[in-house]
Amino acid sequence: MNRYQRKIIIALLIATFLAAIEVTVVSTAMPSITRDLGGLDLISWVFAIYLLTYAVMTPIFGKLADLFGRKKIFITGATLFLIGSALCGLSQSMEQLILFRAVQGIGAGALMPMTFTIVGDVFSYEKRAKAQAIIGSIWGIAGVFGPLVGGFFVDFLTWHWIFYINIPFGLIAMYLIGKNLEEKIEKRKRSIDFGGAITFIIGTGALLYALLSGGNEIAWNDQLMFYLFGIAFLFLVTFVVIQLKVAEPMIPFHLFKNRHLFIANLCGLLMGSILIGLTAYLPLWVQGVLLLPATFSGLTLIPMSIGWPLGAFLSSKFMVNLGAKPIALTGVSFIAASTFALTFISSTTPNLVLIVIMFFVGFGFGLSMTMFTVIVQSSVGWNNRGAAASSNAFLRTLGQTLGITVLGTVLNQYIGGHTNNGTDVAPELLATGLHSVFIILFILAGLSVLATSLLPKEEPEGADQTSKG
DSSP states (O other): OOHHHHHHHHHHHHHHHHHHHHHHHHHHHHHHHHHHHOOGGGHHHHHHHHHHHHHHHHHHHHHHHHHHOHHHHHHHHHHHHHHHHHHHHTOSSHHHHHHHHHHHHHHHHHHHHHHHHHHHHHSOHHHHHHHHHHHHHHHHHHHHHHHHHHHHHHHHSOTTHHHHTHHHHHHHHHHHHHHHOOOOOOOSOOOOOHHHHHHHHHHHHHHHHHHHHBTTTBOTTSHHHHHHHHHHHHHHHHHHHHHTTSSSOSSOGGGGGSHHHHHHHHHHHHHHHHHHHHHHHHHHHHHHTSOOOHHHHHHHHHHHHHHHHHHHHHHHHHHHHHOHHHHHHHHHHHHHHHHHHHTTOOTTSOHHHHHHHHHHHHHHHHHHHHHHHHHHHHSSOHHHHHHHHHHHHHHHHHHHHHHHHHHHHHHHHHHTTSOSTTSSOOHHHHHHHHHHHHHHHHHHHHHHHHHHHTSOSSOOTTTTOOSOO
């Protein structure tokens, strides 16, 4: 890694850390925030609105990066993220915090796909896995230290500082990218797909809002739910029609004819569902079935944050010699074996067994996700890399949203009507419901193994392409 690449990777590490730590830090601080601002009934929207705006804006920023360059979009995203952070820290009510979290999410919708895209631009195919492994390790570090950082600010300062601390680090990342990232943008008239952007925002926003609200704020059989799905269907169909007609489509559908890209995106969708299912429902098993304190939930998930960067590092070590497909297949096989093991656990299973299982889950994700990211970066040329990376990020997020919706519906079939705000459900009943959840996760992992096995043996077509010019 030369000096230029080191400067770029430092900026990307800072940006990734800010986005990755945001969820865990906020989770730790929420009790303190609700004491100050009230609005305990709105707590889920502090997280949901960030996810919604992030997902909706990701493909839009990805396409804009292909048109106008990565540097401008990265700086725009970082600026929005920092403005949102500052406003979150100044919030005087829960409604204000939710609104400003939406601004943060919009900024993150540019930052995260730009990180993947810039890695594809700056590093050769052989080096991309190593760069992704370094960036992937940041997610593990954020998972471990996020709650500690959040607790420190809440205990020794105020919750406001969990947002303010983003500002100096974000400015450093903007400076490094603005000063050092080299781009040669072809000077030509740019055609922006406004129709596609508007229909995508409305259609996807309605769909995600329905999925995030269903069964909670809005009953599934409520008339509003039918309106939301109707709006989503109408605008997304219109979006597809527009994409097939315009000269510069926001999401070039011809890219999905690329088998490498199609399978990587399909696996991103499936694995997003698996990841959210494990992180959301395994703590519920620890606390509700094993009847252990909440601290043990965090300890059970930490091994995943350790296994992930280890898997990512090993994937970068062996990619050139073994190829992307065998490593990705090994990774999803680890995930399938681990989720299969979860289908056999019971109330007498020691928590240590869950810790070991989660380590191998993280290890599998580190191997496979790193390879799928490199495959996406390397399957297309410079002009489409932003759209490809952002579509993959969007599908992972969509997978998480669909996953939490479907799995939550399945669990409610067992415990619905037997809880009082989720506090008095019998451990045996909860265990039965969670077993069904784990079986679904194993099925999704099996589908991921099947899809990965269909990857072409040869390396992606754009493996030898780096930055433009």
